[in-house]
Amino acid sequence: MKIFSSAQLQKADQLTVEREPIASIDLMERAATTVFQEIHQRLQGAPIPIKIFCGIGNNGGDGLVIARKLIEHGYHVTTYIVNYSDRRSKDFLINYDRIKNVTKDWPILIKGKNDFPTLTRNDFIVDAMFGLGLNRPVSGWTKDLIEHINAAEAFTLSIDIPSGLFSDQALAEEHAAIQADFTLTFQSLKTSFLLPQSEAYVGDFQIVDIGLDRDFLQTAIVHKFFITREEVIKRYKPRNKFSHKGMYGHVAIIGGSLGKMGSIVLATKASLVGGAGLATAFVPQCGISILQTALPEAMVVAVASHDHLKADQKTMDVLSDLQPTTVCFGMGTGQEQATIDTFHHILKNTKNAMVIDADGINILAAYPIMLKDIPAKSVLTPHPKELERLIGSWVDDFDKLKKTKEFSKLHDLVVLIKGAHTVVVDGDDLYFNSTGNPGMATAGSGDVLAGIISSLIAQDYISKDAAIIAVYLHGKAGDFAADKVSMQGVMASHLVEYLGEAILDLFKPQEPKT
Ligand SMILES: NC(=O)C1=CN([C@@H]2O[C@H](COP(=O)(O)OP(=O)(O)OC[C@H]3O[C@@H](n4cnc5c(N)ncnc54)[C@H](OP(=O)(O)O)[C@@H]3O)[C@@H](O)[C@H]2O)[C@@H](O)CC1
Ligand SMILES: Nc1ncnc2c1ncn2[C@@H]1O[C@H](COP(=O)(O)OP(=O)(O)O)[C@@H](O)[C@H]1O
Numbered sequence: 001m002k003i004f005s006s007a008q009l010q011k012a013d014q015l016t017v018e019r020e021p022i023a024s025i026d027l028m029e030r031a032a033t034t035v036f037q038e039i040h041q042r043l044q045g046a047p048i049p050i051k052i053f054c055g056i057g058n059n060g061g062d063g064l065v066i067a068r069k070l071i072e073h074g075y076h077v078t079t080y081i082v083n084y085s086d087r088r089s090k091d092f093l094i095n096y097d098r099i100k101n102v103t104k105d106w107p108i109l110i111k112g113k114n115d116f117p118t119l120t121r122n123d124f125i126v127d128a129m130f131g132l133g134l135n136r137p138v139s140g141w142t143k144d145l146i147e148h149i150n151a152a153e154a155f156t157l158s159i160d161i162p163s164g165l166f167s168d169q170a171l172a173e174e175h176a177a178i179q180a181d182f183t184l185t186f187q188s189l190k191t192s193f194l195l196p197q198s199e200a201y202v203g204d205f206q207i208v209d210i211g212l213d214r215d216f217l218q219t220a221i222v223h224k225f226f227i228t229r230e231e232v233i234k235r236y237k238p239r240n241k242f243s244h245k246g247m248y249g250h251v252a253i254i255g256g257s258l259g260k261m262g263s264i265v266l267a268t269k270a271s272l273v274g275g276a277g278l279a280t281a282f283v284p285q286c287g288i289s290i291l292q293t294a295l296p297e298a299m300v301v302a303v304a305s306h307d308h309l310k311a312d313q314k315t316m317d318v319l320s321d322l323q324p325t326t327v328c329f330g331m332g333t334g335q336e337q338a339t340i341d342t343f344h345h346i347l348k349n350t351k352n353a354m355v356i357d358a359d360g361i362n363i364l365a366a367y368p369i370m371l372k373d374i375p376a377k378s379v380l381t382p383h384p385k386e387l388e389r390l391i392g393s394w395v396d397d398f399d400k401l402k403k404t405k406e407f408s409k410l411h412d413l414v415v416l417i418k419g420a421h422t423v424v425v426d427g428d429d430l431y432f433n434s435t436g437n438p439g440m441a442t443a444g445s446g447d448v449l450a451g452i453i454s455s456l457i458a459q460d461y462i463s464k465d466a467a468i469i470a471v472y473l474h475g476k477a478g479d480f481a482a483d484k485v486s487m488q489g490v491m492a493s494h495l496v497e498y499l500g501e502a503i504l505d506l507f508k509p510q511e512p513k514t
C-alpha cells in the first residue's frame with residue numbers, strides 16, 4: 001500500500017476537486033461524514049460528553065461538520081473554536097455558519113488560556129485543530145491547550161493527524177502534539193505514524209477512504225509503502241505439483257559459539273519451516289549434538305575449533321562444495337579474531353545475496369573495509385543498536401531513514417531497521433511492516449527472522465521481496481502467538497511454531513470490516 005506525503009495528498013485533494021468535479025466544501029462534507037459514521041458506529045448514541053476542538057483551517061472545518069452530524073444524531077456535543085489565527089479558511093467559515101442550523105449553542109471561542117474548558121477523564125475529545133496544513137511547531141497558548149488536553153487523559157480521537165504532529169518530518173521533544181488514543185486519517189497513512197518517536201501521539205489508527213482521485217493515487221510515484229497482506233500475496237510464489245526439494249534452495253546458516261547455540265537452532269529451524277529445501281548449519285564443534293538433537297531435519301558441519309567459529313580450509317571447501325543457494329551469517333558468533341577472518345573469507349567467496357545478522361553486522365561496523373566484499377543485494381538485519389554501530393547516530397527518526405537509505409545505496413544492500421513497524425530499506429524505497437507486537441521483543445526473535453529471510457532468498461525470491469515477505473510473516477506469527485499465549489508469553493520458538501499459520505492466513509477469506 002502506498003504511503004503518500006502530505007504534499008501529494010494536498011495535490012490529490014486539489015485534483016479531485018478539478019476532475020470529479022466536486023466543490024471543495026462538498027469534499028469536506030464527504031470526508032468528515034465518513035469520519036462521523038465511524039464515530040457513530042462505535043458510540044451507538046452513547047450519552048457521553050463529546051468535546052470537539054476545531055482549528056480555523058480545513059481540519060477545523062472537518063471538526064465542524066463532525067460536530068454538526070453528531071448534534072443531528074442527538075449526541076451531547078460542545079464545540080470549541082481554537083482561534084490561533086484570524087485567517088479562517090473559506091470552507092471553515094461555511095461550516096461555521098452551517099452549524100447554526102442544528103443548534104442554538106454557538107461554538108465557544110478559545111482565544112487564550114483563560115478560555116480553556118475544564119476537561120475530565122470521562123470526556124470524549126475530538127481533536128480537529130491542525131491537520132496537514134501545520135507548517136511550524138505549535139507555540140504559545142495553543143501549545144498550552146494541547147498540553148491541557150493531554151493532561152485530562154480523556155479518550156482522544158484525532159482527525160487526520162494528531163494536532164501538532166507533522167506527517168513528513170520529526171517533532172522535537174520540546175514541542176507539543178495531541179496524544180491521541182485513536183486517529184482516523186484521510187486516504188493514506190502518514191509516515192510519522194510508523195516511527196518510534198511518534199509513539200506517544202498516534203495510538204491506534206485507521207485509514208478512511210474519502211474517494212480522492214483514483215487516477216492520481218494509482219500513478220503518483222512514492223518511495224514509501226506499508227507492507228499489508230496484499231503486498232505479500234502479490235509477491236508470493238505457489239509451489240508446483242512436480243517440484244522437488246532441489247528446487248527450493250539450500251540455506252547454509254553459519255554461526256553460534258559456546259553457550260549461544262540456540263540462535264542457530266532457531267534460525268535453521270525457521271529456514272526449513274519457511275520452506276527451504278535443505279538447510280545446513282555450520283557451527284563450532286560444541287554445537288554438533290545440540291543441532292542434531294534439536295533439529296534432525298538439518299545437516300550439520302562442524303568447524304575446526306570447539307568453542308567458536310574458526311573455519312579451516314577443509315570447512316571452507318565443504319561450504320563451497322555444497323554450493324548453498326544462500327548463506328546466512330552472524331547469530332551468536334561473538335567477535336573472536338578467528339571468527340572475523342572466517343567471516344571475511346566467506347564474504348570474499350560468496351557470490352549470491354547473503355543474510356547478515358547480529359555479530360556479522362557488528363564485525364562489519366568494526367571493520368568497514370569488509371563492506372566492499374559483501375555480495376550485492378545481501379540483506380542486513382540490524383536492530384537499532386547494531387544499526388547505529390553500522391551507520392552512526394542520527395538526529396531523529398527521519399534522519400535515521402535518510403542515513404539508512406544512503407548506506408543501502410552506497411553498498412547496494414537491503415537493510416532492515418528492526419522494531420515495531422520494521423522498515424525494509426532498498427535504496428530509495430522504504431517498506432514499513434504492518435504486523436507484529438511488543439511480545440516479539442524477546443531473545444532470539446531476530447534469529448528467527450534471519451532464518452526466514454534466508455529461506456525465501458534460497459527459494460528464489462529477490463532479496464527485497466524476501467525481506468518484505470519475511471517481516472510480514474514473522475510479525476503475523478508473533479500476532480498469532482500472542483493471541484494464544486499472551487504477549488508476555490511469546491518466545492522466539494513460538495514464532496517458528498506459528499509461521500505455518502501465518503502463511504496459511506494469507507489465503508484465508510478475511511472477515512469483513514465491521
Ligand atoms: N483540501 C481538501 O479538500 C480537504 C482537506 N481536508 C482537511 O484539511 C486539512 C488541511 O487543512 P488546511 O490546509 O486548511 O490546514 P490545517 O491543518 O487545518 O491548518 C492550517 C492553518 O494553521 C495555520 N498554522 C500552521 N501551523 C501553525 C502553527 N504552528 N501555529 C499556528 N497556526 C499554524 C495556517 O496558517 P498560517 O499561520 O501558516 O498562515 C493555517 O491557517 C487536512 O488535514 C484535512 O483535515 C479534508 O476535509 C479532506 C478534504
Ligand atoms: N515492539 C515490537 N513490535 C513488533 N516487533 C518487534 C517489537 N520489538 C521487537 N520486535 C521484532 O523482534 C525482532 C527482534 O530482533 P532482535 O532485537 O535482533 O532480537 P534477537 O537479537 O534477540 O534475536 C525484530 O524482528 C523486531 O522487529
Ligand SMILES: [K+]
Pocket residue numbers: 059127128129130131158159160161162163
Ligand atoms: K487533527
